[in-house]
Amino acid sequence: MSDNKTDILIIGGGIAGCIAAISLVDTHHVTLVDKLSQPKERIGESLAPAANRILDELGLLKEIENHSPPIFKQNLGMQSYWGSDQLQIVDHMRNPDGFVKSLDRKAFEVYLRKVVEDRGVNCFWGSALYASSYEDSCWEIKLRSVVDESTDQQISAEFVIDASGRQSHFARSIGVKRQVEDKLLACWITLPNVQENTMSTISSSSNGWWYSSVVPNGKRVMAFHTDSDLIEKSALKTAQSFIDLAKENEQMKMLLNEAKSAMEFHGTTAANSTKLEQVAGKQWVAIGDAAVSFDPLSSQGMFNAMASAMQLQRLINEFGFADEVSKHYTNQVEQIWAHYLKHRSLFYGAERRWKSEFWERRL
Numbered sequence: 001m002s003d004n005k006t007d008i009l010i011i012g013g014g015i016a017g018c019i020a021a022i023s024l025v026d027t028h029h030v031t032l033v034d035k036l037s038q039p040k041e042r043i044g045e046s047l048a049p050a051a052n053r054i055l056d057e058l059g060l061l062k063e064i065e066n067h068s069p070p071i072f073k074q075n076l077g078m079q080s081y082w083g084s085d086q087l088q089i090v091d092h093m094r095n096p097d098g099f100v101k102s103l104d105r106k107a108f109e110v111y112l113r114k115v116v117e118d119r120g121v122n123c124f125w126g127s128a129l130y131a132s133s134y135e136d137s138c139w140e141i142k143l144r145s146v147v148d149e150s151t152d153q154q155i156s157a158e159f160v161i162d163a164s165g166r167q168s169h170f171a172r173s174i175g176v177k178r179q180v181e182d183k184l185l186a187c188w189i190t191l192p193n194v195q196e197n198t199m200s201t202i203s204s205s206s207n208g209w210w211y212s213s214v215v216p217n218g219k220r221v222m223a224f225h226t227d228s229d230l231i232e233k234s235a236l237k238t239a240q241s242f243i244d245l246a247k248e249n250e251q252m253k254m255l256l257n258e259a260k261s262a263m264e265f266h267g268t269t270a271a272n273s274t275k276l277e278q279v280a281g282k283q284w285v286a287i288g289d290a291a292v293s294f295d296p297l298s299s300q301g302m303f304n305a306m307a308s309a310m311q312l313q314r315l316i317n318e319f320g321f322a323d324e325v326s327k328h329y330t331n332q333v334e335q336i337w338a339h340y341l342k343h344r345s346l347f348y349g350a351e352r353r354w355k356s357e358f359w360e361r362r363l
């Protein structure tokens with residue numbers, strides 16, 4: 001098959017896109033495109049233990065566990081201050097799938113991209129989806145280089161997977177809208193870690209909640225989550241304003257005080273719960289965040305990205321590119337979304353100390 005014709009075109013080479021490519025390349029000609037030439041630094045690093053099963057099935061788990069330099073740090077569990085001042089601990093000691101992996105997210109994505117290339121996927125890094133149309137039972141996709149905007153590439157694909165994250169560029173390009181549940185955003189920093197304890201910490205506050213976790217390379221991530229319309233923009237504009245806010249929370253203050261050297265301020269990113277109104281259609285499917293994006297409180301986004309890619313692979317292997325894929329996949333996503341909304345409600349409902357707009361919206 002030429003570079004311009006493919007069985008499956010995947011738009012987005014993040015976790016969902018790479019896992020889909022790796023799982024499908026033995027049975028199909030797969031092309032993967034990502035607008036980034038290289039993965040970038042991102043928050044979102046606690047990988048649920050259940051993901052080990054998928055990584056093992058694809059022959060990646062041992063390589064990841066033995067990777068040098070390390071891609072992850074073992075995370076013993078979660079300590080939370082939620083619903084009361086009492087510390088609550090959920091450890092992973094008895095989890096049959098093992099511990100949470102606190103990933104160096106960028107290194108993990110660099111690793112996945114390498115596996116994708118080694119296993120024979122046709123890759124276009126630094127190319128963004130530009131236009132799409134359905135002609136003669138195929139998708140005609142135009143890509144534009146982000147390096148040299150004048151360079152276009154046309155690819156004809158029998159099936160398209162939208163793995164472009166919460167922007168869901170392909171689905172949006174064909175007119176599918178996104179259902180938005182809330183206005184949550186996250187503001188985050190990285191700082192040197194000086195604690196032995198590798199548990200993550202969650203702590204609620206009057207107008208949102210805090211999260212901190214240890215990641216590889218001696219670093220710690222710290223993030224504040226609130227609704228975009230409830231916080232003064234200036235409070236999350238600089239490292240200093242973030243630190244001032246963090247000092248108002250007892251647990252974060254402790255972690256900040258022990259940091260000896262400079263912090264890196266990463267600004268804000270969308271963290272709200274959203275879902276495509278239609279997650280699949282004629283010869284296309286959206287996976288990972290492109291289909292549904294979760295509140296980071298769930299720590300399930302990356303696992304869902306992998307699991308949705310594997311669900312799709314099974315359906316394609318059973319039904320080819322027939323309409324049954326879209327029907328079964330849509331049912332599966334609807335069930336996951338219903339479960340997710342129920343759990344989100346239960347989690348937020350467990351915190352009743354704060355009388356503020358942020359918490360009232362969630363009760």
Ligand SMILES: Cc1cc2nc3c(=O)[nH]c(=O)nc-3n(C[C@H](O)[C@H](O)[C@H](O)COP(=O)(O)OP(=O)(O)OC[C@H]3O[C@@H](n4cnc5c(N)ncnc54)[C@H](O)[C@@H]3O)c2cc1C
Pocket residue numbers: 011012013014015016017033034035036043044045046047048127128129163164165166167169186223269270271287288289290294296299300301302303305
């Ligand atoms: C604050 C925060 C904290 C989080 N914490 C956790 C956590 O602890 N644990 C967890 O499991 N999850 C967490 N998540 C969620 C997790 O980060 C996402 O669920 C996960 O990244 C989804 O992966 P994905 O591959 O679907 O999408 P993405 O990782 O967003 O990948 C999409 C890819 O598509 C590419 N792309 C986009 N548009 C185009 C285009 N037009 N053309 C070509 N390529 C394109 C992008 O460059 C990107 O590489 C968190 C999220 C947030 C916001």
